[in-house]
Amino acid sequence: MPWRRSSAGLWNGDRNRKHLNAVLEKLAVKRNCKVNSLEIKELIGEYDFATKQLYQMDDVSQMMLETAEMYLTDLRMQEAADGIYGKGFSEFFGQAVKVFYADSREV
Numbered sequence: 001m002p003w004r005r006s007s008a009g010l011w012n013g014d015r016n017r018k019h020l021n022a023v024l025e026k027l028a029v030k031r032n033c034k035v036n037s038l039e040i041k042e043l044i045g046e047y048d049f050a051t052k053q054l055y056q057m058d059d060v061s062q063m064m065l066e067t068a069e070m071y072l073t074d075l076r077m078q079e080a081a082d083g084i085y086g087k088g089f090s091e092f093f094g095q096a097v098k099v100f101y102a103d104s105r106e107v
Helices: 002-029 038-055 061-073 075-085 089-106
Strands: none
Touching: 002 038, 002 075, 002 089, 038 061, 038 089, 061 075, 061 089, 075 089
């Protein structure tokens, strides 16, 4: 079967998607925290790392900032994210991502 040749790559992708979802669940629990807190920045940093692994990219900042903007402005994205992770999650996540990458550029 041809899919078996890349089964390790598929497994890693699945593992990274699960990691991303786990980080989102951790963020959802903390969505009442300040987006510029160290705890939230560390979780966004973990999300950044897993995203880099999933997409095999060295820098995902532009993609993540575009995604953050979608969480902040796209009603369908907001409804989906808030439906899964709780009311207000989309706003929280979008702002947390923007703060993380703004702070990363200052370093």
